[in-house]
Amino acid sequence: MSSTYTASITAPVNIATLKYWGKRDTSLNLPTNSSISVTLDQADLKTTTSAMASADFTKDRLWLNGEEDLQLSQSKRLTQVLSSLKEKRRLREAKDESLEKISSWFVHIVSVNNFPTAAGLASSAAGFAALVVCIAKLFELDDDMTELSKIARQGSGSACRSLFGGFVAWEMGSLADGSDSKAVEVCPLNHWPEMKACVLVACADKKDVSSTSGMQLTVKTSDLFQKRIDEVVPERFEQMKKSIHDKNFALFAELTMKDSNSFHATCLDSYPPIFYMNDTSKKIVKLVHLINAFYNETIVAYTFDAGPNAVLYYLEQNELKLMSFIYAMFKDLNGWETKYSTEELNKFISNYDSLKLQELSLDMEIVKGCTRVILTRVGPGPLTIKESLINEHGFPKN
Ligand SMILES: Nc1ncnc2c1ncn2[C@@H]1O[C@H](COP(=O)(O)OP(=O)(O)OP(=O)(O)O)[C@@H](O)[C@H]1O
Ligand SMILES: C[C@@](O)(CCOP(=O)(O)OP(=O)(O)O)CC(=O)O
Incomplete structure (x- = not known):
């Protein structure tokens, strides 16, 4: 085999606290509103991507989770992303004769x-972020993350926010060519490292309405949507950035919950309506409001993407308060023992007893609708790794 170039990267998932929902340009993937997210720790959720370039290869190919994905390889999203990255490399080669x-x-x-x-x-977010950063590294591009975010955005809108760690905004921009529609850091990870997340996986099946088609239906048919993008989100965007800068959890949480509700309301207001949240999701919403009311303080926020899974955001200092409820209810699910010692878990239970939470007659039915709990926290952006998923011939190692 002639000479090859390789690179490997891991990239994080991000979960929006101010949701992107709606495109003003479907081919460039330009949104109808700005959005904000928290990047989650790759110790718990990550995409790992390796890429190899070789003069011997006869086409661009992609393997996802062990299988060659012909649909994705030939998709407009992937070809657009690859051709933007190749074009950037071509410009570098034109300037520097020494480059292969x-x-x-x-x-x-x-x-x-x-x-x-x-x-x-958010697999599409972590997936396209990893792909773009990996190929940028393979091509030795010197673009910064904001510049690369404009390419990741074309793969999947939410992917542009996974190019940064910590707290991230996707500024919608206003230019027709999309050159100002980009991700920027709101605050780095170490600004508010106490931010933790608990994902309650309500159903891990493939969803029936994709984000891409769901949001197009909303844009076309929902009356509520117009108010959301004209008034609600622009105001919330500024307030949420400030709540992060000020580390004002109560405000951050309230805005996060209201925005999740507003996004799902526009889904319900689409015609025919789209339901991403299920009965379990609704019970989790009630539980979170009950917990905040019990402590007379907002210690936890829920948010739901285009599916029934709940992501709960909370601060480390309120872990005992929150987990006295959550662990007591969801202790039979997988995911606890790797994060907490037996002593810590016992503490959650004894706090549940001493607070007499059993008297609240919590709806234990919720547990039946959940399959897994993922305990994580705010984390860093993409990371370069040494080990590769590709063997010397350019195929997946297994
Ligand atoms: N590692 C990856 N590399 C490249 N593309 C990926 C990767 N993982 C997922 N994708 C692409 O993203 C698609 C899934 O995106 P989709 O928006 O339907 O779900 P999701 O991102 O998991 O959920 P959501 O965006 O609603 O939180 C996959 O079918 C695949 O095309
Ligand atoms: C509900 C969301 O998660 C929608 C994400 O939509 P995608 O980024 O998956 O959509 P495409 O741009 O069509 O790929 C909200 C969010 O992440 O902001």
Whole structure:
């Protein structure tokens, strides 16, 4: 085999606290509103992607979770992302004669998600972020993350926010060519490292209405949607950034919950209506409001993407208060023992007893609708790794 170039990257999932829902330009993937998210820790949820370029390859190919994904390889999203990256490389080669002309070669990409794909856990976000950063590294591009976010955005809108760690905004921009529609850091991870997240996986099946088609239906048919993008989100965008800067959890949580509700309301207001939340999701909403009312303080926020899974945001200092409820209810699900010692878990239970939470007659039916709990926290952006998923011939190692 002639000479090859390789690179490997891991990238995080991000879960929006101010939701992106609606495109003003479907081919460039330009949104109808700005959005904000928290990047989650790759220790718990991540995509790992390796790429290789070789003059011997005869086409661009992609393997996802062990299988060659022909649909994704030939999709407009992937070809658009790859051609933007190849074009950037070509411009560098034109300026610097010493660079090998790898922009005309094909690439093989191997990617693995360590969590369910296409199940409302933002796999497209981590996946396209990993892909863009990995190929940018392979091509030795010197663009910063904001510049690369404009390419990731074309793969999947929410992917642009996974190029940064911590707290991230996707500024919608106003230019027709999309050159100002980009991700920026609101605050780095170390600004508010106490931010934790508990994901209650309500159903890990593939969803029936994709985000892409769901949001198009909303844009076309919902009356509520217009008010959301004209008034509600622009105001919330500024307030939420300030709540993060000020580390004002109560405000951050209230805005997060209201925005999740507003987004799902526009889904219900679409025609025919779209239901992403299920009965379990609704019970989790009630539970969170009950917990905040019990403590007479907002210690936890829920948010739901285009699926029934709940993401609960809370601060580390309120862990005992929150987990006295959540662990007591969801203790039979997988995911606790790797995060907490037996002593800590016993403490949650004894606090549940001493607060007499059994007297609240909590709805234990919720537990039956959940399959798994993922305990995580705010985390860093994409990371370079040494180990590769690709063997020397350009195929997945197994
Ligand atoms: N590691 C990856 N590399 C490249 N593309 C990926 C990767 N993982 C997922 N994808 C792409 O993203 C698609 C799933 O996106 P989709 O928006 O339907 O679900 P999701 O991102 O898991 O959920 P949501 O965006 O609603 O939170 C997959 O079918 C695949 O095309
Ligand atoms: C509900 C959301 O998660 C929608 C994400 O939509 P996608 O980014 O998956 O959509 P495409 O741009 O069509 O790929 C909200 C959010 O992440 O902001």
